[in-house]
Amino acid sequence: MGMCMRFLEILCAIVLPPLGVFFRYGCCKLEFWVCVLLTVLGYLPGIIYAVYVIITDPERHYDDDYTPV
Numbered sequence: 636m637g638m639c640m641r642f643l644e645i646l647c648a649i650v651l652p653p654l655g656v657f658f659r660y661g662c663c664k665l666e667f668w669v670c671v672l673l674t675v676l677g678y679l680p681g682i683i684y685a686v687y688v689i690i691t692d693p694e695r696h697y698d699d700d701y702t703p704v
Contacts, residue, residue, distance in 0.1 A: 640658075641689065641690075643658075644658050644659055644689050645686055645689055645690070648682060648685035648686050648689055649682055649686070651674075652670050652673070652674045652678075652681035652682050652684065652685035653667060653670045653671045653674055653681070653685070655685045655686075655689055656670040656685050656688055656689070659688070659689055659692055660688075660692075666688050669684065670684055670685050670688070
């Protein structure tokens with residue numbers, strides 16, 4: 636399920652960059668507002684930043700039986 640969600644977030648980030656970042660972080664995080672600013676200043680920088688943020692974000696959801704070391 637994680638790869639499917641990440642794919643959809645990247646797809647949304649290409650169409651509307653802040654939307655992909657919103658799905659990953661919500662609207663009250665710095666990453667979202669930086670993406671909004673970059674998208675307003677230029678569509679391409681917004682896409683690059685959004686895809687970068689989504690790809691480099693580690694998975695935050697773990698399975699119940701998985702314990703991170």
